[in-house]
Amino acid sequence: MRVLVTNANSRMALCITRELKKKGHDVVVADYIKKSMCFFSNKKSEHFIYPSPYSDPDGFIETILEQVKKLNIDVVFPVHEETFLFSKRKSQVENHLRVAVPDYESFLTVHNKDKLYDALTQRSIKTPTTRYIKDFDDYNQIKQQLPGKVVLKPRQGGGNWGILFPEPDSCYNEQIKPYLKDLNVDITRVLVQEWIPTQEKFSHVVIYQNGQFIQDFADIHIRDFPLTGGAGVLRKSCEATPMTEISKRLFDGIGWHGIAEVEYVRHAETGEFYLIEINPRIWGGVNSAILSSLDVVSMYLDLAVGNKAMPDSYQVDVISRWFWGDMRVLPEYLSKSKSKSSAAGHYLKLLVDKTKTDEFYWDDPLPFFTWLCHAIYKMIRNRGVKPVAYDSLSGEWE
Template identity: 35%
Template sequence: MKGRVLVTSACSRVAYCICRNLRRHGLHVVAADPDPLAMSFWSRFVSGRHICASPFRDEGAFIADVLRIIEKEKIDVLIPVLEETYFVSRNRSAFAPHVRTLVPDYRGILALHDKRSLLDVAARFGVSTPRTAELADALDGRLPDGFRYPAVLKPKQGGGGGAIVQIRDAGHLRRHVRAARLNAGAYLVQEKIDAEMANVAMLYDGGKLVAGDTYQTLAVHPHPFGQSTLRVSREYPRARDALKTMLDALQWNGPCQADFLYDRSRDETFLIDVNPRFWGSVEQSIARGIEFPYYYYRCAMGLGGFAAPSSPPVVATKWLGGDLMRRIVGLTSRSASGGAAQDGLPRRVEGMDDFYGTDPLPFVGWGVSQIVRRVRRLAGGKVSRESLDGIWE
């Protein structure tokens, strides 16, 4: 009997990549999401589709719904994809008798998710980060030695790339904080480093590293601090070793991805963010044979018999929807310039996050959901940003 897997956040391209990968290995894939238009619901790779409560609105109802789906579909492994991973971790005891999953300890999640806490963890293990100050200190002129503007203003938790603002100088910072009415306790000011974006992805099973990958982000949307739309395989040994050092010490369990800045001229690497869960560019690794979702399933089931390739090919992958939006913005805004690094752009891509030739409907579904969101926004309705706005204690 083939294994049965429940994948949450079905509205995301991350979940869609996971569903595709699992189905290729003959697994029975069930998807869940609060949104009835979730893109993975349109996929031929998904055998079961379920609406569930949003954990951000009603944590208890979300847990009850997921447990109901697990029982009805006879699920073997639960794969939480985005920040619902944190709810699953926090309620691990409720899920443990009913399903297998591979999630980190909740305290470990908080240590890496909160950017203030992340700085402390990095310092403890000798991992370099850009010079950073609390917003309140920066407003008072109390900055680390050697700090220079320009800088970036970023929330300690949530917000996504759209919440990061480039700051020219101290006066610009004060004006922006007043205009935006920001809570100084919720933000950091970090020295801006012009360098290439180096990414590291890893999967752990009970404190042991089972697979890893590194790659470079070449383009993002929205520009300049958004999500990766184009990336290519590239080795970053210092970044890889830095993340492994932290995850080893935390006895990590499950997936994790980190963003670094690599200053090639100085040969220096700086950690700027960690996703203690699955990440937006997981297709990059899958396309080169490092199948994180399938490895997750086998680890959760206690099965051996797999190994990441020792010499995987160099590949490039793309988030098609994001790349289209990036190009549209680039045509209408000189400052955006498409947001792509022009040197070394790959001529072809080996995979796309959100489009698959024999399964085109999820991309159509994503387009429909984007139109619905736009209409709601124009009508003055609230558009959900729950996974971006979540604040964790």
């Protein structure tokens, strides 16, 4: 097949591109960012640039439809938040391209925080209490509704972008107002959520075909960026139970079609699983599943073209690593470690034991260094090392 992979500047797209090529498919990659990392991969055959799906969704859809026809694309494989737009415009695009996305009502059930919270409480699924920051005139009022520690985060964005853990013993106004100013997004898109004392954090992935459960996968986060909780930078595949039963309780009743990641934490005191959030798309740790021998890409292609997707098995205890993310958390990891030498030794061991990374492969090395160049450029442009999204994310789809 000839497959178009979007969001080509992401490591997820890179991992999927390599896996598709390995299975004999012809891969075209695209993004709205010039010189995206997948553009430099020797596993792709062609690439092109499209308008930002965030700020110009009409231009994005128009360009995709044009290129699908021009390049004879068989399947579109959306990787990041452009997945949401394909779902919203499903009636517009489904006669012109093949893509595996849910109907928009199903999508909103798990993406819209209000609808998700209602769905979870109706099904007796434990989840942190969540509020919108816009509902508070005085941010110190948060302490009355959500006593104890809380976390602030945008409804859309990367796993480590825009996260704040305000100190509960200090004035929230003094902490949150500068945070919102630096975040530079519409205040209506910022959430404040009850913080759950965490023993372990998991990614649980479900794959459905026309409302029928096909497959799931899980890994445990050994280390996140930031350490307090975010994107998994060091992961280990594990058994999916008991998360399977919890996720199915939600997804079985909404007619899901496609892939979704469900993030869980295990409460440090009670041992109970709390559903933290859902990413209704390809997830950041997709390479964890690929390296664990789960054929995610073939399942997706079957969903897209209408073939019956078949369940598969995967290996557990397979460790994988987002290398550059792990490098970014290294200073924090060292500063919080009791023994700096053992912490540094742990990082060196990961290099020596050849733990597989998302970015670097000897037969396709250029994308690895492309990401570093982008990171340096962003640090210079933004005059700092805090994670900042390339796009303003102004086009949130509701």
